Amino acid sequence: MAAIRGTSVVLLVALLGVGCKSVEPYDYGPLLDHMPASILVLPPLNESPEAEVAPVFLSTITRPLGERGYYVFPVALVERIMRENGLPTAHEMHTVSLNKLDEVFGPDAVLYITVRDWGTSYEVLASNTRVTLAARLVDVDTGQQIWAGSATAVRSSNDGQGGILDALVGALVNQVVASALDPTPEVSRQASVLLVSNTRSGLLEGPFHPEHEERVRKEREKREARSSSAAP
């Protein structure tokens, strides 16, 4: 898998509340009840200090969603069409009503993404490239949120390297070549993959995935087992 290629990758998922005790399983009920076949990804809201994150981000989100078994509307084309229809910014695109999105695109669900962190920070001993994504998937027919998740991917220039001197030189060199070899696209791809496919709270395999039926059946069984054991 291409995402594993990087030699110094530290990956974190926002596994909120994970401790030594048992972790509450993610509630897939709403997703199971409104399983979408098609997902409209809107250009992301950008809360990072970087000026423009949408082009690179949008070039890393289709593949993880497609490989997860969903039809993904052509992201760049969707953005163009929305701009041409008087919506110049992601912020405005996120305010369009579900009815209107349904009329123009006809998706089963809309994915609203916010980019929280984006890009590289340079420190004394290392540079860190970080991408943090938060996402909400909304069912178009009911307006209900059917899934939500967040993920962070970090790549540090100096993971697994030698002494402090090496690290200092490493930071300098990294800073110099950063513009030529920007790791942000790769880190964005990793964040997208984690968001969509992490085993604790990622999206269930969708209708185009060969394991869709089986996964849905298992999740339903788990839910039934939990609700019957919770009954008095």
Add this chain to the structure above:
Amino acid sequence: MRLAAAALLLLTAGCASPLYDWGRYEESVLAMETGFQDVDLLDEIDALERQAERAVAKDKRPPPGLHAHLGYLHYLAGNSDAALRHFQAEKAVYPQSTVFMDGLISRL
């Protein structure tokens, strides 16, 4: 490196065999997003046409969005017939795109 790889394997479900040949679709998304600065539109169309043919030759579904994206590139290059053909192909492979494709076709 090993730790990172193990972490990714643990955290993400089996990615053993990809569902699609993504080819240069996502690079092409980036090219369109950045206004084809370093990319020649006609070269881009050629490359994606070959990718679409490859999927047909292997009797595999092209990745979602590929035909629609390619159709729009044809439209930008002034070739409405080819645009129409690809919008219809997207719809045929993925009926989920019908509303959107019909809208685009009506504007050609």
